[in-house]
Amino acid sequence: MIKFEDVSFKYSGENNKYILKDINLEIKKGEIVLITGASGCGKTTILRLINGLIPHYYEGDLEGNVTVNDKTVAENSIYSIGRDVGSVFQNPRSQFFNVDTTSELAFSLENQGVNKEKIKNKISSTVHNYNLYKLMDRNIFKLSGGEKQKIACASVSVADTDIVVLDEPSSNLDVASIDMLRKVISFWKKQGKTVVIVEHRIYFMRNIADRVLIMKDGKISEDIGHEDLNKFDEINTSDIGLRTWKSPEIDDKLVDINYNNESETYRVKNFKFLYNDKKHGIEIMDFSLFGGEIIALFGNNGAGKTTFCNCLCGLNKKFKGNLCKNGCNYRNKDRLKMCYMVMQDVNHQLFTESVLEEVLLSMRYDKRSDQEKKKSAEKILDGLSLSAYKDEHPMSLSGGQKQRVAIASAIASDREIIVLDEPTSGLDYGHMIQVSNLLKKLKEKNKTVIVVTHDIELINSCCDRIIRI
Amino acid sequence: MQNEIMLGESSSKLKLDPRTKLWLTFVISFVLIGAGMSWIEEIIKMILVLIPATLFIVEGKVKKGFFYVGLVFTGLCLEYYILAEVTGALNIVVLILSGTVNRLYPPIMMGMYTVSTTTVSEFTASMEKMRVSNKIIIPMSVMFRFFPTIADESRAINNAMKMRGITKIDMIRSPLVYLEYKMVPLLMSIVKIGDELSAASLTKGLGSDKKRTNICDIGIHFIDLFLIIVSLSAFVISIIY
Numbered sequence A: 001m002i003k004f005e006d007v008s009f010k011y012s013g014e015n016n017k018y019i020l021k022d023i024n025l026e027i028k029k030g031e032i033v034l035i036t037g038a039s040g041c042g043k044t045t046i047l048r049l050i051n052g053l054i055p056h057y058y059e060g061d062l063e064g065n066v067t068v069n070d071k072t073v074a075e076n077s078i079y080s081i082g083r084d085v086g087s088v089f090q091n092p093r094s095q096f097f098n099v100d101t102t103s104e105l106a107f108s109l110e111n112q113g114v115n116k117e118k119i120k121n122k123i124s125s126t127v128h129n130y131n132l133y134k135l136m137d138r139n140i141f142k143l144s145g146g147e148k149q150k151i152a153c154a155s156v157s158v159a160d161t162d163i164v165v166l167d168e169p170s171s172n173l174d175v176a177s178i179d180m181l182r183k184v185i186s187f188w189k190k191q192g193k194t195v196v197i198v199e200h201r202i203y204f205m206r207n208i209a210d211r212v213l214i215m216k217d218g219k220i221s222e223d224i225g226h227e228d229l230n231k232f233d234e235i236n237t238s239d240i241g242l243r244t245w246k247s248p249e250i251d252d253k254l255v256d257i258n259y260n261n262e263s264e265t266y267r268v269k270n271f272k273f274l275y276n277d278k279k280h281g282i283e284i285m286d287f288s289l290f291g292g293e294i295i296a297l298f299g300n301n302g303a304g305k306t307t308f309c310n311c312l313c314g315l316n317k318k319f320k321g322n323l324c325k326n327g328c329n330y331r332n333k334d335r336l337k338m339c340y341m342v343m344q345d346v347n348h349q350l351f352t353e354s355v356l357e358e359v360l361l362s363m364r365y366d367k368r369s370d371q372e373k374k375k376s377a378e379k380i381l382d383g384l385s386l387s388a389y390k391d392e393h394p395m396s397l398s399g400g401q402k403q404r405v406a407i408a409s410a411i412a413s414d415r416e417i418i419v420l421d422e423p424t425s426g427l428d429y430g431h432m433i434q435v436s437n438l439l440k441k442l443k444e445k446n447k448t449v450i451v452v453t454h455d456i457e458l459i460n461s462c463c464d465r466i467i468r469i
Numbered sequence B: 001m002q003n004e005i006m007l008g009e010s011s012s013k014l015k016l017d018p019r020t021k022l023w024l025t026f027v028i029s030f031v032l033i034g035a036g037m038s039w040i041e042e043i044i045k046m047i048l049v050l051i052p053a054t055l056f057i058v059e060g061k062v063k064k065g066f067f068y069v070g071l072v073f074t075g076l077c078l079e080y081y082i083l084a085e086v087t088g089a090l091n092i093v094v095l096i097l098s099g100t101v102n103r104l105y106p107p108i109m110m111g112m113y114t115v116s117t118t119t120v121s122e123f124t125a126s127m128e129k130m131r132v133s134n135k136i137i138i139p140m141s142v143m144f145r146f147f148p149t150i151a152d153e154s155r156a157i158n159n160a161m162k163m164r165g166i167t168k169i170d171m172i173r174s175p176l177v178y179l180e181y182k183m184v185p186l187l188m189s190i191v192k193i194g195d196e197l198s199a200a201s202l203t204k205g206l207g208s209d210k211k212r213t214n215i216c217d218i219g220i221h222f223i224d225l226f227l228i229i230v231s232l233s234a235f236v237i238s239i240i241y
Helices: A043-051 A078-082 A101-111 A116-130 A145-159 A175-191 A229-234 A305-312 A332-338 A355-361 A370-383 A399-412 A429-444 A456-462 B002-006 B018-034 B039-058 B062-082 B088-117 B120-129 B134-163 B168-173 B175-203 B222-240
Strands: A002-011 A020-027 A032-036 A060-068 A085-088 A163-167 A194-198 A211-216 A219-224 A266-269 A271-274 A281-284 A287-289 A293-298 A322-325 A328-330 A339-342 A417-421 A448-452 A465-468
Touching (some): A020 A043, A020 A219, A032 A043, A032 A175, A043 A163, A043 A194, A078 A085, A078 B175, A085 A145, A085 B175, A101 A116, A101 A145, A101 B120, A116 A145, A271 A305, A293 A429, A305 A417, A305 A448, A328 A332, A332 A339, A339 A399, A355 A399, A370 A399, A429 A456, B018 B222, B039 B062, B039 B088, B120 B134, B134 B175
Parallel strands (some): A032 A211, A085 A163, A163 A194, A293 A448, A293 A465, A417 A448
Antiparallel strands (some): A211 A219, A266 A287, A266 A322, A271 A281
């Protein structure tokens, strides 16, 4: 069904660095294949070769031959490949062409010029199979991350391709939505579709995947077939740099939350907020914050975690809640100067032309002399192993480095409370551990660290307690 | 109003054809902005003013509809009875006030109705029926797709700026730097989203040479015909006068 023969690939612009080297791979009809490995190992490139984005959209030097359903990908148009291969992408913000859900489901077939009645029939059976009644005719921009990914899977189902490729579909999903994803993939398996999925979070593919490929530096380093997958159960996946294969559980000792304590630094009070529709909103029990601890805020997609962050950081003007300390109330305006948020998309908060300037920008209200400021900025960068990049443009760095720059500016701003919104979405095991270590460093500096996440592995590796919302 | 532009869902009860709505928007703007003050023109104006009001009321936005009618009628009363009575600066104030309410507000209401009840794919479908080329339709629908994205991104960037203590004062003190802080992240993320969006759309067959179909049920029905005839007569009469 899918065949790679001696395939090597190099993106144009990247001098002589082959992202894939001599790949030979054959995927049979109906096989569910999971591809995993550290970031940059070339797994996404494999998917792009299957759905035709390489060589038709992303340019580079392609050697060897990729065939899908006996069609050579390079010699067929991307549209004709698209009739055999459906794709689900990582980023829910950028994979929908339409603004409303129903049009998005119809989109593929409309482009193929299938007649109207046939498309409608396909849509209604898909809506039935996936129980999408509530999501029809909705504005995609107002769906939660999990709902978006459900629509993405459903639109692949409407197009009814034999092959489905998924590029890190779980990156932005909570535990419940990952479960939904698992059900969708098992449904495809029953239908006999061939599925190739690239993932860092692999536990949900256990018992579904027929085959696991582990990639390293552009090569398939291990190809574990069905019979051998049992052996995979016994090894500790973190030893080979992978996330857990067994479904992660939150550590028991974290669940025991101490809501009240004499030695609290701050108390979070009256965290109630209603959205404009006056029906939905957040309501969080009062709780204490202590200096030098890491708190995990854990909740489903759409539970209002981001709203909570915005409210806490004083970004939401209508919000009336408070942060208290010894009878002192800190209102929105005060909290804006006390909290620092490292956003999920760090690109939103990098403004200047060099990494050093970025850190200095956080110290602009600092009274020290420029010389001293520069010294302390360099020290912070050194602590986050960013010294080598201090003159680089922040936008030219890798995702992880950008995140560290954002954290560096958080440290430089000298705020007591640091909030991180989903710092590990889409990260492999190694990078997740790096983030975890960074959080511990912040804790050592006696900061109150609040991390909003659905990454249970991250929670277990560094958090002191957990608050569910 | 911004929110209404973003809405993709067409929960519209009347299901007017987008072409009808565009035509109505055009006629209402043309006639109301250009019309004189003879009695027949006043009647035409009244009829046209009532169209968007009725549409909003049928759509269940009763409050909005009546508020708008009330406002326009107040404006008309101002124009009729008060304008002739006052002189000097007050005359100009009343003139501007009644003129804005009577002549600009109805087209704005009609435009709002059109935008808030038309989904992007209905719009595309009607463009296709009007035989507009794909080279115009695709960029336009991408544009609609990008409005909400730009709004989302820009909100996030504003938040980030507030958190860094970059405020409106900086905008006045050093506007260029402020603009750079705002635009660089915005452009970067829009370029990235655009790139990923193109890739996703290509895998779904956008831009293939096959003729597209469209699942939207659009077409000229009785009610469309009625509105078109009414507005067309209004249009013709106002040109003759």
